[in-house]
Amino acid sequence: MRSTSITIHPNALTHNLQIIKSQLDRTTKVLAMVKADAYGHGIDATIPALIHADGFGVACLSEAMAVKQVLDGMNHKKPIVLIEGAFSLDEWKVAIDHDFGCLIHHENQLIWALSHRPKQDQFCHTIWLKYNTGMSRLGFNDDHIITAAKSLADAGYRLILTSHFACADDKSHPLNAQQISKFDQALACIRSFAPDTLASLCNSAGIFNFKHQHHDWVRAGIALYGSKPITDQSAKALNLMPAMTLSAQVMAIHTLAAGDSIGYSALWAAQKPHQIAVVSIGYGDGYPRVVMGAKVSVTDTSGNRHLCDIIGRVAMDMFMIDIDGLDIAINTPVVLWGDSPTIDEVAMCAGTIGYELMCRLTTRPKRCIMDTYLPKKEFK
Ligand SMILES: *Cc1c(COP(=O)(O)O)cnc(C)c1O
Numbered sequence: 001m002r003s004t005s006i007t008i009h010p011n012a013l014t015h016n017l018q019i020i021k022s023q024l025d026r027t028t029k030v031l032a033m034v035k036a037d038a039y040g041h042g043i044d045a046t047i048p049a050l051i052h053a054d055g056f057g058v059a060c061l062s063e064a065m066a067v068k069q070v071l072d073g074m075n076h077k078k079p080i081v082l083i084e085g086a087f088s089l090d091e092w093k094v095a096i097d098h099d100f101g102c103l104i105h106h107e108n109q110l111i112w113a114l115s116h117r118p119k120q121d122q123f124c125h126t127i128w129l130k131y132n133t134g135m136s137r138l139g140f141n142d143d144h145i146i147t148a149a150k151s152l153a154d155a156g157y158r159l160i161l162t163s164h165f166a167c168a169d170d171k172s173h174p175l176n177a178q179q180i181s182k183f184d185q186a187l188a189c190i191r192s193f194a195p196d197t198l199a200s201l202c203n204s205a206g207i208f209n210f211k212h213q214h215h216d217w218v219r220a221g222i223a224l225y226g227s228k229p230i231t232d233q234s235a236k237a238l239n240l241m242p243a244m245t246l247s248a249q250v251m252a253i254h255t256l257a258a259g260d261s262i263g264y265s266a267l268w269a270a271q272k273p274h275q276i277a278v279v280s281i282g283y284g285d286g287y288p289r290v291v292m293g294a295k296v297s298v299t300d301t302s303g304n305r306h307l308c309d310i311i312g313r314v315a316m317d318m319f320m321i322d323i324d325g326l327d328i329a330i331n332t333p334v335v336l337w338g339d340s341p342t343i344d345e346v347a348m349c350a351g352t353i354g355y356e357l358m359c360r361l362t363t364r365p366k367r368c369i370m371d372t373y374l375p376k377k378e379f380k
Pocket of ligand 1: 033035083164202203204205219220221222223229
């Protein structure tokens with residue numbers, strides 16, 4: 001059987017949540033971002049491992065329903081927050097019926113919230129009010145944020161003022177200070193008439209780069225999954241563990257003669273007799289076709305792991321690797337990303353970020369859950 005698989009490591013997720021919490025004051029809560037099926041990790045595997053988060057953040061109502069179902073199955077009640085809010089009045093009504101926390105970022109959402117109010121004791125009676133401090137994506141602008149806050153506070157809602165960093169991964173980017181300053185000013189102003197207003201500014205990058213901006217809730221995503229949140233340090237340097245291993249196997253081995261070329265467009269040719277292996281994964285599984293200079297880890301017959309180059313073009317179901325001089329057997333496991341190479345290394349070779357590689361995996365690889373992922377032997 002084709003053994004191409006995505007293995008999720010719940011212990012790594014739990015560990016990463018612990019690392020994030022170690023960065024925070026005891027009073028700061030963690031909204032674990034599990035949108036896009038937990039960044040491709042699968043909410044079924046992810047939520048139990050992150051059950052000590054203070055709540056879960058999703059992008060839409062269907063994701064919220066799916067998360068609620070997993071929590072119900074575990075007999076757990078935890079806040080679930082729609083971080084883009086409702087997309088219609090009907091959705092707003094469904095969201096408050098289910099007590100999902102809602103973000104409000106534009107005028108229509110404000111109107112829905114003012115016309116249909118949840119009960120005082122519901123979690124959704126606290127509104128995540130989004131302020132555009134400089135990213136120009138979602139949120140009320142400077143001229144409307146205070147009046148929006150005032151109308152919600154007058155209607156009896158409690159508020160969490162929220163905003164999103166555009167460049168928190170790069171600590172020295174000047175936009176960070178500008179966003180922080182705007183956020184602080186609006187927060188102080190809103191607290192002058194709604195003193196119990198809470199605040200949430202940081203994503204993963206903000207958690208590590210802006211330790212004085214954690215406020216009441218942080219919204220942690222990528223760091224939970226063990227990929228790097230900030231530009232100048234690797235995930236490993238931050239003590240984050242990869243929560244996913246993508247693996248396949250060697251399905252054929254060939255000895256090429258000098259001059260033989262391989263794969264579509266014959267991009268690579270042997271200079272001398274050369275051993276190559278065919279690996280059972282391709283872009284049909286979600287491995288990026290565009291990689292340049294990516295490596296994979298292969299285990300030899302003595303159990304030692306080696307990093308081998310991908311050669312030629314990645315196809316839909318397969319690609320070739322250079323195993324010249326190594327003693328590799330058919331069916332031996334190949335790691336595409338995990339402990340090594342890391343997803344961040346592959347992302348770099350594909351001109352993208354770990355986030356995208358996680359999210360674009362297809363349904364074809366088998367999915368499994370396994371606590372340990374560390375190899376028995378170190379690399380040669
Ligand atoms: C996805 C998301 C996050 C998490 O971002 P990471 O960079 O993955 O930590 C935080 N806040 C909002 C509003 C988001 O959409």
